Amino acid sequence: MLVHLLKGKGAVVPVALLTFITSSIGFPVVASAQGVAQKIPVLQIPIIAGPGVPESVQARSQEMLTALLDFRPNLKLVVKEGGVKETTPLAEPVAAAPVAEPVKETAPAGASPAIQKAKSTAETGISHARKGRYERALTSLMNARSQYEKNMAALDNFEEYVDVLAWIAASFVLGGFSEEASSAIRQLLATASDFTAYEETFGARAAAAINDAKGKTKPVGNLTIAASPSDADIYVDGRLVGSGKVEVADLHRGAHFIRVAGPGLIPAARKINFTKTASTKLAAKVIPGARAAVTPVVASVTSSTGKPIEWYIENGEFYRPDFLKVAKDEARQNLVQAILMGYVGMSGNNYHLGLFVFDAKSGVVTAVDPVIFDRELGNMQITLLDLDAKVAEVIVDFPADRPIVTKPELYARTMAPAPVAQPLPVVVQAPEPVSGSVPAPAPAPVVVAAPSPAPAPAPFPSYSYELPEREPQPAGGFDEMPDDFPWEYEEIPSEGQPIYKKWWLWTVVGVVAAGAVVGGVCGAGKCSSDSGAGTVSGTVNWR
Structure with a gap:
């Protein structure tokens, strides 16, 4: 084995070498004990790559896992x-080889x-229900229900x-029939206990x-x-539950x-x-000579809608009843107990890898915790080592x-809208002239160009300008004011001059x-009568 590695x-x-050394040296007792244990057959569907994921990433993760x-x-x-990468219309299924007469296959x-x-x-x-005509809708729907039940063997x-x-x-x-609605809901959930109703529908x-009402119904026994x-x-x-004799557990009360x-x-x-809890028997009629002549034909298993299991993996539709039927048929055809499915998507600078396991015994599909590795794939080996251990644990001890x-969150994180294809130019050629007529000059081909995208709006202009130079003006003063300047003033009442x-x-x-x-002069004796008349002169100024 070492040489093979x-x-x-x-x-x-x-x-692989690390795994070999660990299993051979690190845990000899466990390996010896498991050597006699029966191996669980597992069908691995190739990992599906999401939008934008390079094929090299998908191939490398598939190879290492x-x-x-x-x-x-x-x-x-x-x-x-193989595998289905694109969600394109599928080709018709390959028909089985015709059976020789007198055997006649049923339609x-x-x-x-x-x-x-x-x-x-x-x-x-x-159609009536979607248009709000509920009474007419109920008449047609209840008639259809009766027709289906009478012909259930052919459904x-x-x-x-x-x-x-x-x-x-x-x-x-929606029609306001509350009592009838309760009975109808009970019948629905008894027949399809995992049914989920969506608002948009x-x-x-x-x-x-x-x-x-879904959470209020409880199973009452086994059949x-x-x-x-x-x-x-x-x-x-x-739902395919087995062949020969089987016991179906946890059935709900009501019609089945x-x-x-x-x-x-x-x-x-x-x-x-x-x-x-009860038991019953049911026999199917054998077509004379048909069972001896039927040869098993190995073909890709598809659902009643024509979709293979890879389509459900690519779109995350694991919760649909038709997926469970396809997975069950796939497991039975390949004689395996479990189916391992993978999806790798891209978000930002990381890749997200999610694995999903379908258990054929319980008819349940569960998810393994997704892992993330960087765009350079530097941590892929260590990440896948941890994921490998989780997958083995889920398969051996399946958590039913x-x-x-519902659709796993991994798909909502990594799915991106598909790019819109640009229209190609269309060339219209002029018609050829009729034989025998005077040929007219051939007009040039008319080329209809593809519509160009709308021009981006022009950036907002940035205004930059200089003020015109002005002649120097005299500084200050009312002399600069024009004659027609609208003067507005009011007289201030005078408060009078100070005393x-x-x-x-x-x-x-x-x-x-x-x-x-x-x-003063007279007091000094200068102005007595004896001295005669005198003259006094002076000047008084005030401002």
Whole structure:
């Protein structure tokens, strides 16, 4: 084994060698104990790459994960070749080789005229319900339900019948028939206990009523079914539960449908009203000579809608009833107990890898915690080592109590809108002239250019300008004002001059001063009568 590892590819050798050393040296006791244990057969579907993920990333992660799982002593890995990358319309399924006469194959179940009539009646009722004509809708839908139940043995796509039950319940709710609505919802959830109603399909009020009642229903017992012939397939409410004799656990109270079918058999079906643990038998008629002449043909398993299992992986539609049927058929055809599926998407600067495991025994699909590695793939080896251990643990000890009931969050994070293709230019050639006529000059081909994208708006202009130079002006003063300047003013009332500026005050002061001078002179004896008459002169100034 060591020589085989050393000859492997460079991308796988470090991881596989580490796994080999760990399993051979680190845990000899565990390896010895598991050596005698039975290996679990696992079908690995090639990892699907999401939008924008390079094929090299998808191929490398697939190669490394396969190498790791291949060295698990308790797993027997079967890798499915190929895969569906694009969601393009599928080609018609390859038909089986014709059987020699006198054997006559029965017509496909979906081609039954009674089923086609029921489907047409159901479509009419659904159309009335979407237009708000609930009474007319209920008339058509209940008629379609009766037609389906009478021809259940010929119904291959049980989801058609479930849709009719759902629209009957929604029409009762939206039409205001509360009592009938409760009964219809109970019948729906008894037949399809995992049904989820979406607002965009049934409306917010009807979806809330159905989903609220979903958590209130409880299983009441188990049903044991014995089919004849012993290898005939057994379906309960459209779900393949096994062949021969099986016990179906945790059925809800209400109406259930059992169908037995298989190659070379005329299918048989029965409706039962289940109330507690019980058992029943159902036999399908054998077409004389058909079972000996039927040769198994290995082909890609597809659903009743023509979609292979890879389509459901690429779109994250693990919760749909038709996916569970496809996965069950895929597991049975490849004789495996589990199916391992993977999806790698891109978000920002990282890649997200999510793995999903379908367990054929329980008919449940669950998710393994996704891992993230960088764009340079530097941490891919260590990340996948941890993921490999988680996958092995889920397969060996499958957690049936953790089913996927909605689209995993991984898809919402990594899915990106597809780029819009640009239209190509169209060249219109002029018609050729009619023979015998004078040829006119051939006009030049008219080229219709593809519409160009709208021009980007011009940037907002930035204004920059200089003020014109002005002649120097004299500084200040009212002389600069034009003659017609609109002067506005109001007179300020005068408060009067102060007393020291009054003229009469200084006259009095002058007179007093003059009198004082004369009095002083006379007092000095200069103005006596003996000295004769004298003249006194002076000047008094005031401002």
